[in-house]
Amino acid sequence: MDRLSGLDASFLYLETPAQLMHVCAVMVLDPSTMPEPYSFDRLQSALDGQVRDVPEFTRKLRRVPLRLDHPIWVRDQGFDIERHVHRLALPSPGGYDELVSLCAHLAALPLDRSRPLWEMWVIEGYRPDGEDGVEQVVVFTKIHHATVDGVSGASLISHLCSLEPEAEPMGEAKARFGRDPGYPELLGRSLIGTATRPLTLAKVLKPSAQIVTRSIARARAGTAMAAPFSAPRTSFNGTITGHRTIALADASLDEIREIKRATGTTVNDVVLTLAGGALRAYLEERGELPSTSLLATVPVSVRESSQREGGANKVSALFTKLGTDIEHPLERLQMLAERNRNAKEHHKAIDADTLQDWAEFAAPRTFGLAVRTYANLRLAEKHPVVHNLVISNVPGPPMPLYFMGARIAALYPLGPVFHGAGLNITVMSNAGEVHIGAIACRESVPDADALVRHFPKELERLRKQVESKVASS
Template sequence: MDRLSGLDASFLYLETPAQLMHVCAVMVLDQSTMPTPYTFADLMAHIDDSVHDVPAFTRKIRGVPMGLDHPVWVRDQQFDIERHVHRLAVPSPGGYRELMDLCAHLAALPLDRSRPLWEMWVIEGYRPDGPDGAAGDEKVVVFSKMHHATVDGVSGSNLISHLCSLEPDAPPLAPEEKPSPTRDPKRPELLARGVIGVATRPVTLFKVIGPSAELITKSIGRAREGTAMAAPFSAPRTSFNGTITAHRTIALADVDLDDIREIKKATGSTVNDVVLTLCGGALRSYLAERGELPESSLMATVPVSVRESSKRTQGANKVSALFTKLGTDIDDPLERLEMLAERNRNAKDHHNAISADALQDWAEFAAPRTFGLAVRTYANLRLAEKHPVVHNLVISNVPGPPVPLYFMGARIEALYPLGPVFHGAGLNITVMSNAGMVHVGAIACRESVPDGDALVQHFPGELERLRTAVAKR
């Protein structure tokens, strides 16, 4: 039995029928590399064998009486792989558009909280569109979902390694973990733990207030010096900054990692600077085509892993976040990159001055019932449309494997991550490197971004524009 950290539990409290808090991934597999011919039954059996002793795959949540404290993880004694791995086929003709519609539908379905919070949908019959428009060879696609209470970007990538290897017939990369505890606590024990947690909360609050007050003072100083990160509630409003619905749209794109690295080297920037520059350019073009480009720059929340610097041992989510302007008000891609690189340096310095555990510390005070009621009230009153925009979207950059990986023996041709969307920020762009490519996954509220491809199709062109500008300077 393990108690959820406040940050992990917050993703449970944030969830509503429209604001689903799971993270997804689209894996395109080449089954021709499998040691034995592909069958769904064999694939499911291999997944079952790989996850049955991994706590993150076999534990479920159990609430504390009266919501006195955050829930706890307990082992699912009735764990059944058939409740988590499902089989589907892409509707005819089985191309990209049909696959995206199917994945968007699956992403809009909530996870069953009575079971471990993950699912995999094995989708057969996908024939990706070739350069000439003709259908290519048939692929198997795995659409995975895991609740954000269970994983963040880094831990989610690590969990995938439990199912992957460096060779088709090699064992998984990750070492074996000890099985999760089997003891299921009784109600009196959970109640007692909740009471103790409530009683000690004022002491914890006192310890957090001091450093937070000092941080605010330093942030004001940075703002006066012009070295602070972008301030929330200062973003312009766009069509994807309102109350979201339960409908989703998904779009995918690919760019070459070597091209990004060449630009990084030539400009003295970082890979993340280049990625954010591409995002800013794609968003600028998308909004301009719709006649919606604001005069001021869009602002993104960028999750940052604090796994290496955190002093907390518990909790799946070890993240913080920084705010950054994307330069959507700048047409020249090189000028946008230079601006972003400078602002990101300031934002990183500002972020590094904040305790790695600050967000986790404050999340401990998220009261289960109060927090959940507040989120539902916020959505029902459509408050996201009535106050200044906090941020326009979330952009995540997740480092992936530098070499090809094999999922149950099938080579992973592409791996597209997809994060959650929120009321007030109905678009999420997540990128992940994989064996020399950068895979871009965009997920959005369908009513806010009805055609995600109209956005992601600009990524290759923006990369070429940036390469040309760097070469000419």
């Protein structure tokens, strides 16, 4: 029996019509590399053959009787690729504006929970360089967060990719599906789990209390990560709607690595510095720049250190100040590097499975009711801001990949947005480039392009300051 972990199930309970919990990706393909000329039917058929033995693509949810416990995964015996892979064409002229508008609309649609929780929309007619440019194909992917986190999501996409256009995809068939138990067994297991939950709680309380004690000591010593509920309020920190806006941008990974080497920092430090600068410029243009720094939640994979075997999501999170109150990029980078070192040390002192342990106590009925009440009462606007946004940095492949034979020209990841934090920025490296995807509540960030267009500008500003410092030293 393949039971969802508490953390996986929490993403189901967090979902409302406005707060959708799927992760998306905009994959731009160059069809000229395909061994045979592109056709939708051929692509759909190839995908059908590739995903049928992969549980993440062909399993669906089954509720537990009386919702006493988290749902289980069972194989969808009626799996039909036509319900998951769809075809669309961009309206004329088929450029960037038309693409992001369509993708924002698709991102705002919920997934059907009666089927496996994923969709692909194959979008034809994309001409990024104008009507006279070369036509490309875009695949817009949606996968529920209950199925994947950032790292496993990237791995799942790579399952469908190859290193050469004519090579077989790298993924190997898994063909391991959870057993579908009968009603009495499912009810009995749920009752036992409910009865033993207080014992599990007792095991979690002591180490959690120790974490709090150590965190207080770090805070007094000035070596703790930034604290939640210390963020300034911005226009994207309120109750969100179901409308979305999307923006995409690119940057050079080589330039980021050069800055990293010259300053003794990390790629993540540089990425967060660029994000802080872009947010500062965006808010300054709107006359909304707070005097104190914005606070970001940065998801961290604990896949290597987790002791848990099951569960799709193996993540924790750290909080970091983005230095939006610092004008000069190099000063911001130096500040962020120091704070991130403290945050990482603080995070390492916290057991990797703490978040997963506590998520086991998310009751299916009460958790969902609490989320809906929180949204309906607009409580996100009535308490101190927990965090301003989520920023993820997902390492991608260092070499070109081919999706069903088509070279992946760009891959822009997009995470979910939440009540109280209506903006998500996700960065992914791909074959020497960095692809930046921003998704937001449309009412909170009406023009996401006004934000992401500052990323390459901030990279140029930071590069020049670093070069100047190196030349003068």
